Amino acid sequence: MTTTLAPVFAALGDDTRWAVLARLGEGPASASALARELPVSRQAIVKHLEVLVAAGLVESERRGREVVHRALGGRLSDVARELDRIGRTWDARLARIKALAEE
């Protein structure tokens, strides 16, 4: 269920998307609200939100006539754990190779 983390990084690779995430990290907001606070159109925000939702980083909920979005920190922590695991594996392999060569 480690839903490939590639899409997550693809999502995190854009500055505007980070701005959106950072803002949502402060608290839930609607697309229009975000468009007001950021230097891009609402449509652009909407597209970014779609990407973020697809990556599992944001959750959306219809609330009356507006749609409220909130950042999912848990997902980010999951990715972090996975990343750390991979990093350690690399270093471990490298150490083994190095030890093998030193004799």
Next chain:
Amino acid sequence: MTTTLAPVFAALGDDTRWAVLARLGEGPASASALARELPVSRQAIVKHLEVLVAAGLVESERRGREVVHRALGGRLSDVARELDRIGRTWDARLARIKALAEE
């Protein structure tokens, strides 16, 4: 020292780059070697390596007539720690807001 993690995510957002990293995670290799094992040209590999080096995820060293590259797992772990920290912050804020609204 938190060397902006933005470039790291930009680097990790590409599938081919992950393939290169995964391969380097198995052990050091030259650009030509990588080009042989992956379905892309050597030049493409070279460009990806430049990006990865810029992101601090790969280290290169000239070894005779070839250049050997190796993955830096430590960097990955650093990014992971940072990510986890951010994720927890978001969730903490969200919890506070929720608690505030429930009374």
Next chain:
DNA sequence: ACGTGGTGCAACCACCGAGTTGCACAGGCG
């Protein structure tokens, strides 16, 4: 009922980046 603010949908543009090919240069090895 009517106006307003929020969403959804579609067409469109511009640029960046992934990938390629071609060629010149450098360093081992017979």
Next chain:
DNA sequence: CGCCTGTGCAACTCGGTGGTTGCACCACGT
């Protein structure tokens, strides 16, 4: 010395995507 392999540099193509504008629709408040 000559050959072969690996690297470096440059020009070029092409698709994806971040961004925009315009319009239709829906829900809430007065």
